[in-house]
Amino acid sequence: MTQRFSFDLHATDGKARTGAISTPRGVIRTPAFMPVGTAATVKAMLPESVAATGADILLGNTYHLMLRPTAERIARLGGLHKFMNWDKPILTDSGGFQVMSLAGLRKLTEEGVTFKSHIDGSRHHLSPERSMEIQALLGSDIVMCFDECPALPADRDRIKSSMDLSMRWAQRSRDAFGDRPGHALFGIQQGGLEQDLREESAQALQAIGFDGYAVGGLAVGEGQEAMFGVLDYAPDQLPVDKPRYLMGVGKPDDIVGAVKRGIDMMDCVLPSRSGRTxxxxxxxxxxxxxxxxxxxxxxxxxxACTCPACRGYSRAYLHHVFRANEMISGMLLTWHNLHYFQQIMAGMRDAISAGTFAAWEADFHALRAQGDIDPL
Known part of the structure; x- marks a missing residue:
């Protein structure tokens, strides 16, 4: 097993790419969808069930884990992988987005963010240095820079000042991360919907130097058309030989559109949250x-689905257990959704390798356009 982090591009078809990220904890096949394990669990799923859907990597949330049960406690208990019984790679976000979206009263300065916990109102401080420390305590394989993500729409001056701050924080994150063989640090491109600010951000990040690059600040209210507009150029502003990660996306057609535009990794709570509802x-x-x-x-x-929900249960049963508030409802529907998302990723990897991505994409959209089967 490799002891370092590396990315190999295997094939391209148009801008769509397929390859493999190698880590000491295993290989991540790209394009990859990362299920979200917010509080050290993918809700309603056992870790081995998540692996059975085809997931090579999970995402953990720095903000949630630092508040409960705390990164220090997880470190004492052997790190996040051992704590949650997941031996494959884990990516942790920096906590920045959750501080902006979830925390109570917060104060943003050059130093970092001081905020009140949404759980109990206790006060906390998060800075690039503290975010790197927390993610090191968790022991995640891929660490994200600490950044600020303004909600869209926002005016250009606000986006520019936020992006500049995030780039200064990216340098501080890089310095604080230090030398951790086998662990990777990803920079996060910001710049809202402004192409020149995105380019400026991409240049700043490459000057610092990262193991991978994320397209941040999208899927925050701007709509699919605007998001695809940015993705038509943003991935091309980032290095060809490093993974490109689109944060917080998304719906199946968002994922396919992102891969078509050169994205390698994505994450979203949608399959699990939707399964529970x-x-x-x-x-x-x-x-x-x-x-x-x-x-x-x-x-x-x-x-045509081979997941447990489709192999063993009828729509009538799934309807009944949802209506009866039975736990198995969320378990089966979440498993199905995660399985479906991983089937999309596998289909795209095969199509890109075969040079048939355009035909695969046309089939994908045509099937979805048919809508659900007719009622009995």
Whole structure:
């Protein structure tokens, strides 16, 4: 097993890329979708079940874990992998986005962010140095720079000053990260919807030098058209020989559109959150299992799907357990959704390798456009 972090590009088709990120804890096949394990768990799933869906890597949340149970406690207990019984790679975010979106009263300075916990109101401070320290205590394989992410829409001056601050924080993150063989540090491009600011950010990050690069500050309210507009140029501003990670995306058609534009990694809470609220993603679009039309339907969610929810259970059963508030509902629908997302990634990897990505993409959209199977 490799003892260092590396990225190998295996094939391209248009801007779409497939390859492999090698880490001491295993290989991540790209394009990769990372299920989100916010509080050291992918909700409603056992770690081995997450692995069975085809996931090579999980995401953990610095903000949530630093508040509860604390990074220091996790370190004493042997690190995040051991703590949550996941032996494959883990990427941790920096905590910056959650501080902006979740924390109570917060004060932003050049030094960092002081904020009140959304759990108990206790006061905390997060800086580039503290974020690096927390992520080192957690022992994650891929560490994200500490950055500031303004919600869109925002005016150009606000985006520019935020991006400049994030680039200064990126240098401090790099300095504080130090030399950690086998662990990677990713920089985060900012700049909102402004192409020249994105270019400036990309240049600043490359001057510092990172193991991978994220496109940050998207999927924060700007809509798919605006997001794709940025992705038409942003990945090209980043190094070809390093992984490119689009943070917080997304819906199946967002993921396919991002890969088409040169993105290698994504994460989103959508498959697990939707599973818990009765939404299933299928080849034919979204199925809302709480609808009465499913209550007498003996057919599976998707007859071509090999996940446990589709192999062993009918729509009628899934409708019943959701309506009855049974835990198995969230478990089965989350497993199905994560399985479906990983099937999309595997399909794209195969298509890019074969040079048939355009045909695969056309089939993907055509199937979804058909909508769900007709009611009985």
């Amino acid at each position: 009765g939404q299933a993603f299928t080849r034919h679009g979204v199925v809302n299992i709480k609808n009465a039309r499913h209550q007498d339907d003996p057919r599976p969610l998707d007859e």
